[in-house]
Amino acid sequence: MxxxxxxxxxxxxxxxxxxxxxxxxxxxxxxxxxxxxxQQPQMNLFQKAVMRLIRAQTHEAEAIAALTGLHINLVKLVQAQLVSQGWINNKATELTKKGVAVIDEESEQGEKxxxxxxxxxxxxxxxxxxxxxxxxxxxxxxxxxxxxxxxxxxxxxxxxxxxxxxxxxxxxxxxxxxxxxxxxxxxxxxxxxxxxxxxxxxxxxxxxxxxxxxxxxxxxxxxxxxxxxxxxxxxxxxxxxxxxxxxxxxxxxxxxxxxxxxxxxxxxxxxxxxGQSEPDNQTVTEWLTSLQENANLQVLLEYSWVQKDPDITSALAVILKRQEMIKSGQKHSNDLETSITECQKLLEVIMQWLIKTFPAAQGQLPQLNKNDVELNKKMLAALKLPAFTDDVIAALSRQSLQAVIKLQNRPSSSLKGLVFAAALGAVGNNSHPLKLLNSDQLRLDELLSLANLRNQTSHGSSRHTGRKYTEMTVEMAQHYITYTLEFTEQFKEWINGEV
Structure with missing residues (x-):
């Protein structure tokens, strides 16, 4: 004990x-x-078996095949690999000094x-x-x-x-x-x-x-x-x-x-x-419960339609809490940057909900070994989504299509990748929100700007990097919180099951 x-x-x-x-x-x-x-082994199981038999003075391919049960052509292939590695001599009859060292090291690994x-x-x-x-x-x-x-x-x-x-x-x-x-x-x-x-x-x-x-x-x-x-x-x-x-x-x-x-x-x-005062006459447990209840109550009163999706409800409660904290005077630069992170998290949850609610027909998606920006642009333009302007398409087209397709099964990625993945679900689905919501309603240019700010706050950008650095202000934080809440509300009817 x-x-x-x-x-x-x-x-x-x-x-x-x-x-x-x-x-x-x-x-x-x-x-x-x-x-x-x-440790990472230097040789595979077949190479190890052949090396040990050669060290035991059994070097003929036919004899090794008979003892190991391997096909003779496989034995000859392994012998050729060992020669090219310099682990056996050119006649494949004995181990080199390098080969002895390697096989001894493999044998000793379990003892380290x-x-x-x-x-x-x-x-x-x-x-x-x-x-x-x-x-x-x-x-x-x-x-x-x-x-x-x-x-x-x-x-x-x-x-x-x-x-x-x-x-x-x-x-x-x-x-x-x-x-x-x-x-x-x-x-x-x-x-x-x-x-x-x-x-x-x-x-x-x-x-x-x-x-x-x-x-x-x-x-x-x-x-x-x-x-x-x-x-x-x-x-x-x-x-x-x-x-x-x-x-x-x-x-x-x-x-x-x-x-x-x-x-x-x-x-x-x-x-x-x-941004909360410490408990006065309450126990800590009572105080924690009341704080959480207040956040949940605000969601219930102002956004009752999100209750059908716990993940959206959770992310929305955080945004509302942050909004109140900034209004109450919590304006440290870290608080303002955190508000951007929290806005993006809610937008990501909305995109994840879209991907799962309106899945793409993956059999119709192209399979490519490398990314093709021009192909991505054509694909996004062909979707004919009202809110996808030329600028939005250009920004999203730089995402890897392979990665975007994988998001259909595991929607965990950057916000831009998730927007691309959500858009693919519009194919053959006339009730998809992105087919019905226009540019003025979604204002995706704002979403992309927020995503870029999020990259700045998460990757430690500063004036010292030589890259463009945007100083966060209270007005910017409040603007993006308002935008995120308005963006979320555009999906109200779908989340509530009315469409």
Whole structure:
């Protein structure tokens, strides 16, 4: 059994988010593990079998075929590959020095072990779906004081004093094999999803393992730096993934209400993120419930027709909440940029709804190996959609048609790609909204401008890049919120099932 003890060790894996955020220290029990290092094999199974038989002085193709059950022509092909690799001599009778080194390395791979770290939640005892092969320790600038202060950027001198919560540590057992396997599967699933969204270059190195062994009987104790922002969905706050693999640390979300109940100062800090006063005579649970009920009530009163689609309802509630926050004076640049992100998310949900409600006839779509902008233009123009002007078509035609077609099954992509994919569903469907809504109603030029602004806010553009940089203002944020709400309302009859 292990209990969290404050040892004054602090870890940081991810970066501070661009949105306005509050830092918190999260207690963890750190388990040191060892696991076989998975390496990319240099040779395939057939090559390995032939190499080992040649080393055992069986080099005739007929003999190898008889021993392995492979067709003799396949054996000769493998021998030719091994010669070209320089792993066997030109007569295919013995291994070269390079070949000996390669086959020995392949044989030893299962014996190589690596060290990694698993993190067990100090509040709940649950194992995090994250693993790393380094302990990324950060040193506070005031190590003698109770509440640590960190210099996060040596160049700019920017610092942070995270909130260090109070809690009563409990005794937790070392996770069993079933729990460990489940956490590992969640980690692998999250990493794979992140690769599809961002690509491998923006992620930390993936830890590959086939099995693991807990090395120490007792885990070490540490605090992990975690960031909390205002939420982009119907929840009030978002706990960011401290390892920057996914946007949100979904496994920590359920712990936040309990944490707030025991740490009123943390509630005070987080209330400023959502433009709400801290609770006065209410408990934290009552306060959280009332805030959520207010947002849901506004949606119910003003946009009752969206209730049939929970995803649109959720995204719409966030926009309405952001609108009120800006009206109440929350006008920090991060708040304004966040409003653009939230507007785009609602528009993306509308496009996803269109794609699923009016699916394209995929058998009629062309299959191309490379993108053809001119073909895309002709295809979009042939749809004869009233709101698709020449400028809109030109902007959308730069999207990859292959990627757009894939969105018919998994509609998760950029807003422009989703608009293209939604348009394809208009073929043969006379009731499709894009066939009936005109340019004045949809104003797609505004949607494209918003998408470009979203790219600026999400990719860290600034004046320093040499690219055009648009300074966000309150008026711009309010304009795009109004546009997004008006755009959404154009689909009212279809979402409500009246068409």
């Amino acid at each position: 292990a209990k969290f003890v404050d040892t004054g060790v602090y870890l940081q894996y991810g970066d501070k988010p661009r949105d306005e955020a509050r830092a918190i220290l999260w207690p963890v029990l750190v388990h040191r593990i060892v696991y076989p290092e998975v 072990l690596d060290i990694g770290y698993l993190f067990q939640d100090g509040f709940t005892g649950e194992l995090w779906p994250r693993i790393d092969n380094n302990l990324k320790i950060i040193e506070p600038s005031n190590s003698d004081e109770k509440f640590p202060h960190f210099i996060l950027n040596r160049g700019t001198g920017k610092s942070e004093q995270p909130f260090k919560p109070f809690f009563n540590p409990s005794n937790f057992a070392t996770p069993n094999n079933t729990v460990t396997l489940r956490a590992w599967q969640d980690y692998r699933r999250d990493y794979r999803a992140a690769q599809q969204l961002y690509g491998s270059d923006e992620l930390s190195k993936k830890v590959e393992l086939s099995s693991l062994l807990y090395q120490s009987k007792e885990p070490d104790c540490a605090w992990v730096l975690v960031w909390i922002t205002a939420s982009h969905n119907d929840k009030l706050w978002s706990i960011k993934d401290p390892f920057d693999i996914r946007d949100e640390a979904w496994w920590l979300t359920k712990s936040l209400p309990t944490l707030l109940e025991k740490n009123r100062d943390l509630t005070r800090r987080l209330s400023t993120l959502i």
